[in-house]
Amino acid sequence: MKFIDEFRRKDLVQAVVRRLRELAAPAVIMEVCGTHTMSAARFGLKSLLPEPVKLISGPGCPVCVTDQYDLDKFLALGDQPHTVLASFGDMLRVPGTHTSLEKQRAQGADVRFVYAPLDAVDLARREPDKQVVFFGVGFETTMPTTALALKSAGASGLDNFTLFCVHKTMPAALRALLDSGEIKVSGLLLPGHVTTIIGSEAYEFIPRDFGVPGAVTGFEPLDILLGVEAILRQLVEGRPRVDNVYPRAVQVQANPQAMALLEEVFEPDDALWRGLGVIPGSGVRIRDRYRHFDARTRFAPILAQVPPPPPSACRCGEVLRGVLPPKQCPLFDKACNPSHPLGPCMVSGEGACAAVYRYER
Amino acid sequence: MNNTENRKQKTENRVLLSHGAGGKEMATLIERVFLNCYGPPDYAGDDSATLELGAHRLAFTTDSFVVDPLFFPGGDIGRLAVAGTVNDLLTAAARPLVLSASFIIEEGLEIEVLSRIAASMEETAREAGVAIVTGDTKVVPKGAADKVFITTAGLGLVLKEGVSGAAVRPGDAILLTGSVGDHGAAVMLAREKLLEGASMESDAAPLTELVINLLQAGVDVHAMRDPTRGGVAAALNEIARQSRVSMEIQEDQVPVKPAVAAVCEALGLDAFQVANEGKMLIFVAPQDALKALALAQQSPYGREARIIGEVGSGLPGRVTVRTVIGTARILDPPMGELLPRIC
Numbered sequence: 001m002k003f004i005d006e007f008r009r010k011d012l013v014q015a016v017v018r019r020l021r022e023l024a025a026p027a028v029i030m031e032v033c034g035t036h037t038m039s040a041a042r043f044g045l046k047s048l049l050p051e052p053v054k055l056i057s058g059p060g061c062p063v064c065v066t067d068q069y070d071l072d073k074f075l076a077l078g079d080q081p082h083t084v085l086a087s088f089g090d091m092l093r094v095p096g097t098h099t100s101l102e103k104q105r106a107q108g109a110d111v112r113f114v115y116a117p118l119d120a121v122d123l124a125r126r127e128p129d130k131q132v133v134f135f136g137v138g139f140e141t142t143m144p145t146t147a148l149a150l151k152s153a154g155a156s157g158l159d160n161f162t163l164f165c166v167h168k169t170m171p172a173a174l175r176a177l178l179d180s181g182e183i184k185v186s187g188l189l190l191p192g193h194v195t196t197i198i199g200s201e202a203y204e205f206i207p208r209d210f211g212v213p214g215a216v217t218g219f220e221p222l223d224i225l226l227g228v229e230a231i232l233r234q235l236v237e238g239r240p241r242v243d244n245v246y247p248r249a250v251q252v253q254a255n256p257q258a259m260a261l262l263e264e265v266f267e268p269d270d271a272l273w274r275g276l277g278v279i280p281g282s283g284v285r286i287r288d289r290y291r292h293f294d295a296r297t298r299f300a301p302i303l304a305q306v307p308p309p310p311p312s313a314c315r316c317g318e319v320l321r322g323v324l325p326p327k328q329c330p331l332f333d334k335a336c337n338p339s340h341p342l343g344p345c346m347v348s349g350e351g352a353c354a355a356v357y358r359y360e361r
Numbered sequence: 362m363n364n365t366e367n368r369k370q371k372t373e374n375r376v377l378l379s380h381g382a383g384g385k386e387m388a389t390l391i392e393r394v395f396l397n398c399y400g401p402p403d404y405a406g407d408d409s410a411t412l413e414l415g416a417h418r419l420a421f422t423t424d425s426f427v428v429d430p431l432f433f434p435g436g437d438i439g440r441l442a443v444a445g446t447v448n449d450l451l452t453a454a455a456r457p458l459v460l461s462a463s464f465i466i467e468e469g470l471e472i473e474v475l476s477r478i479a480a481s482m483e484e485t486a487r488e489a490g491v492a493i494v495t496g497d498t499k500v501v502p503k504g505a506a507d508k509v510f511i512t513t514a515g516l517g518l519v520l521k522e523g524v525s526g527a528a529v530r531p532g533d534a535i536l537l538t539g540s541v542g543d544h545g546a547a548v549m550l551a552r553e554k555l556l557e558g559a560s561m562e563s564d565a566a567p568l569t570e571l572v573i574n575l576l577q578a579g580v581d582v583h584a585m586r587d588p589t590r591g592g593v594a595a596a597l598n599e600i601a602r603q604s605r606v607s608m609e610i611q612e613d614q615v616p617v618k619p620a621v622a623a624v625c626e627a628l629g630l631d632a633f634q635v636a637n638e639g640k641m642l643i644f645v646a647p648q649d650a651l652k653a654l655a656l657a658q659q660s661p662y663g664r665e666a667r668i669i670g671e672v673g674s675g676l677p678g679r680v681t682v683r684t685v686i687g688t689a690r691i692l693d694p695p696m697g698e699l700l701p702r703i704c
Contacts, residue, residue, distance in 0.1 A: 001622055013686045044688030093379070093697050102697075106375045115555065115628075221686050338696040339385055347697070349629050359690040 003248065007220030008043075016225040017048050023232040024050030028184065030322055032174065033191035034061030034350025035219050041355035043221040053228065056183075057352035059173055059276060059320045060191050062138045063090045064344040064351050067272040068309040070166045071096045074135050076306045077164075077299055078109035084127070086120040087135040089113045094344040097309040117142075117149035117163075124153065124161035133295045136165045140197040143167050143284070144258040147265040150290050162295035165286060168271050170194050171202050172282035178210045183322045187213040187231030189224065192246040199254035200244045207240035218246040265290055274344070275317025316343035319352050326353040333357065379697045383590025383636075386697070405527050406603050408586065409453040411519055418522065420455035422446060423514035429702040431474065431508055433551040435543070435562030438511055439481035441638055441704055446515040447489040447567040448587040448641065454524035454576055455517030457489060457569060463497040465510040475509065489567030491515065520576045528583045529604035531674035534650035536643040538571060538657050539564065539665040540616040541593050542635035546624045548703055555628075561620050564662075566639030571660035580653045581646035588642055589704055591695050594633040596642050597680045598694040607675030610682045610692060614669045633682075634695040636703045644672065 006012075031037045037057045040046065046055055059065055075096045078085045085101060092102050092113070105111040110130070114120045117134055124132040136146045146163065153161045170191060177183075190203055195216045206214045213234035217227030223246060230243040244250055264287070271283020286294045296303060313331060318324035326332050326345070336342040338357060345351040380390045396404060409422035426442045436444075443460065450457040462482060466475065486493050543564040550561055568587070575582060584604070588596035593615070601608050617625075617632045625632045639662055645653045650668055657663035680692040 001619060001626065004622075004626065008685050010686050042690060043684050043686055044690045047688050048686075102377055102379065103375070106377050115553065339389070358693045361691055361693075 004220060007218070007222040009222065012222055013048070013225060016222065016229055020053070020225065020229055020232065021050050023229065023236055024052055025232065025235060026052040027186035027232060027235060028054045028056060029187045029189060029228060029231055030056050030058040030185045031189045032058040032060045032170070033189070033194070034064065034348065034352070035193070036189055036191070036217065036224060037061070037352050038350055038355045039219045039221065040224055041359040044359070045221060045224055046360070048225070049228065053232065055228075056185075056322045056325065057319065057355075058188075058322050059177060059273065060139070060170070061320070061345065061348050061350040061352070062142070062168065063094055063348035064316060064320055065168060065273045065275070066094075066137055066166050066344070067274045068097060068312070069306075070164075070272065072098075072309055073303045073306045074133070074164050075099055075101065075104055076302065077133050077295070078104045078111065080131070080299075080302065082130050084110045084112055084123065084130045084132045085135070086112050086114050086123060086132055088115075088137060090349050091135060091137065093341060093347045095341055097312075117146045118152060121149045121153045121156075121158065121161055124158050125156060128160055130160060132161050133299075134161070134163050136163050136167050139168055139170050139191070139194045140262075141193040143266070144197065144261045147261040150265050150286070150293050151261075153293055154290060162293050162298050163286065164295040165284065167266070168273065168283050169268075169281075171198070171205070172279055173273065173276065174203070175205065176276060176279045176282065177321065178206070178212060185212060185322070186235060187215070189217045189227045189231070190214050190242070192216055192218045192223070192250060195246070195250045197255050197258045199252055200242050200250055201252050202254070203242045207242060211240050213240040215243045216246050216250050218249065275320040312342070314343035316345040316353075319345050326356040329353070333361065378701045381701065382695065382697065383595050384695045384697070405525050406599060407453065407526050408449040409455065409517070411453055411455075418519035420450050420453035420517040420519055421514070422449040423512065424449060425510060425512040426704060427507075427510050427702050428548060428704050429507065430551055431478065433548050433563055434560070435547055436565035436638070437478060437481050438509065439478035440485045440565045442511040442513045443482050443485040443489060443491070443493075444565050444567040444638060445589065445704065446513040447491060447569060450515050450517035451568055451572040451641070452524075452585040452587060453517065453519060454521040454582060454585070455519045456573060457491045457515055457517045459494045460486065460491050460513050460515045461495045462493050463512045464499065465506050466498065466500045467506045467508050468500055468503045470508055478509065478511075485567060489569045520573070521582065524582055524584060526584050526586060526600040526603040529600055529606055529644045529672050530583060531606055531672050532647045533583055533644045533672040534647055534653070534668050535597075535608065535610070535670040535672065536645055536650070536653055536657060537593065537615065537667055537669045538568070538641045538643070538663040539639070540618050540621065541588070541637060541640070542617060542621040542625065542632035544638040545592070545635035545700060545703055546621045549700055550624065555624075559620055559624070561624070564637055564639035566662050568639065568641050568662055571657055571663045572641065574660065575643070575653055575656050578652070578656055580656065581649045582643060582653070583646065584644040586642045588637050588640055590636050592632070592634040592636055593642065594631065594692050595694040597692060598678070600642075600644070601680050602678040604672075605677035607673040607677065607679045608670055608681070609673055610670035610680065612682050612684050614667045616665045616667060631695075633692060636700070638704060
């Protein structure tokens with residue numbers, strides 16, 4: 001497959017691995033994006049890195065950083081009559097406090113999985129006697145598609161479609177993570193897909209304010225190794241910056257059409273992250289013009305009855321902050337496994353624990 | 362019991378779609394409910410039971426089909442219902458003889474649809490060398506079933522004794538008769554109407570000719586499994602556990618059609634975990650590996666056959682993949698519901 005096979009070529013991979021050996025110095029590099037984590041595990045990349053170079057997982061799994069309270073509220077709407085819970089398939093098995101979408105469905109809730117937010121709008125059009133609530137999970141990569149869905153619902157004047165918005169934005173979260181100083185990272189593999197929307201310029205503050213190298217990185221094995229190389233080179237040169245090793249998809253500037261869509265539909269807001277708490281400016285809310293599509297507004301009385309989640313044994317929060325490697329979690333592969341997940345990191349397709357369980361156990 | 366516990370109890374005690382996905386959850390359900398009540402004492406975890414009858418040994422199996430949509434590129438529920446049971450008999454190294462076919466039909470189904478399904482079953486049975494000799498028909502009120510569900514059972518005559526998922530030995534070659542993921546990808550595209558314009562066909566096919574050729578040529582086959590739900594990943598893991606062996610698979614030897622690879626990339630699926638309905642994994646004594654490969658490639662359904670890996674004596678149950686870039690990773694069976702109603 002074009003743009004894939006050439007980034008899985010063994011000879012090219014080996015050439016980069018040789019260069020990494022020459023650059024090798026102690027370094028802790030965070031894969032910001034869950035897709036990096038999954039790809040690195042699936043291709044066994046850790047075994048190719050020189051000994052002093054460590055990869056750790058970060059907060060870039062949108063399903064994982066969705067706060068328990070938000071998930072509980074969305075799940076509670078499934079108990080309402082004539083209500084359809086529409087979601088991406090990744091959320092299926094993520095445990096809420098009492099239930100999950102999978103279990104809600106087995107108990108009779110109307111749960112539908114969609115591949116795109118516009119599909120949820122189509123669903124609302126086809127079934128006018130149902131209230132369709134779409135769970136908007138994801139970073140900047142998926143937000144424009146949700147924005148399109150709201151515009152489409154608006155154009156049709158639908159009164160049976162709402163968005164439960166838990167979208168999050170990456171730069172503010174990275175700033176919060178680096179600000180906390182909880183974990184010392186030598187460099188960041190920055191999320192390639194998010195950056196196709198926001199442009200690599202969005203990360204200039206990372207080298208400038210924190211002196212930390214960054215590399216916008218794609219998702220094939222060669223991409224990830226090139227990202228590691230770029231960071232090691234910046235460390236050797238002592239010149240942190242944001243390199244773009246994913247030029248086939250990413251530019252310095254943001255994608256103007258996508259940004260215009262986001263601007264029209266959403267405005268910046270504080271957001272609640274699992275494990276990170278409330279981060280100012282790291283989320284969005286629906287603008288007044290589209291507020292009638294906001295599930296948090298339409299169903300406010302029901303949502304107000306959902307109690308905050310009790311403390312849980314789950315340590316996904318620490319995994320998402322990069323301070324607890326999955327295998328060091330006392331629950332990993334014991335109380336918590338993919339059949340009985342205690343938290344999202346074990347079941348999301350981008351979860352750090354799922355990656356280790358599936359490929360590196 | 363307080364409310365929270367009560368509610369939890371209720372969800373833990375229900376069947377979920379993932380219990381039918383062919384992975385770990387299904388194995389747990391089968392153990393907990395069925396084996397617990399009536400499992401045969403010599404239950405080995407194979408796709409067919411084998412029974413002593415006079416001088417003969419018979420293979421006996423059954424399978425239900427609930428695929429949605431009923432017709433998809435490359436096949437239909439009728440072709441699946443015959444090929445699936447035939448292939449399960451073949452895994453016991455048995456020549457398939459006769460099938461039964463039972464229908465649960467939803468009120469309102471067009472008779473023409475049923476006729477097309479029956480014609481497809483007849484055609485597939487002829488190709489597979491079996492006769493459909495008995496059956497049953499039930500009609501349920503609208504909504505009590507979806508269009509039509511079919512159950513087939515089959516009897517076969519065992520040609521080679523001892524072929525079982527539990528009979529694999531270190532050193533055995535692992536032969537795969539063709540590309541992976543074709544059926545799952547084709548059904549999903551047909552159902553979800555994704556990637557319109559992409560051409561993709563299910564591999565649904567009875568493998569009688571291919572398997573019987575190998576057996577008649579005296580190839581020392583130790584085990585066979587048709588990698589349906591859960592794909593090659595589930596089948597390899599089952600056999601590794603049954604035989605308490607390890608396996609190493611060479612990723613670059615496993616054929617994946619470009620269109621299937623593209624669908625998997627786009628949807629985040631692993632082609633190793635996607636269902637096949639016309640493929641066989643065959644575990645062969647090492648000295649017979651090349652002979653088996655050559656024979657398989659002579660069959661119309663085995664042209665793309667490859668030796669994809671080898672059985673080892675490492676950690677029992679551990680299946681690893683040597684990736685295209687030369688690293689190693691675990692090949693875990695799929696968890697959860699990948700695609701319901703795929704077969």
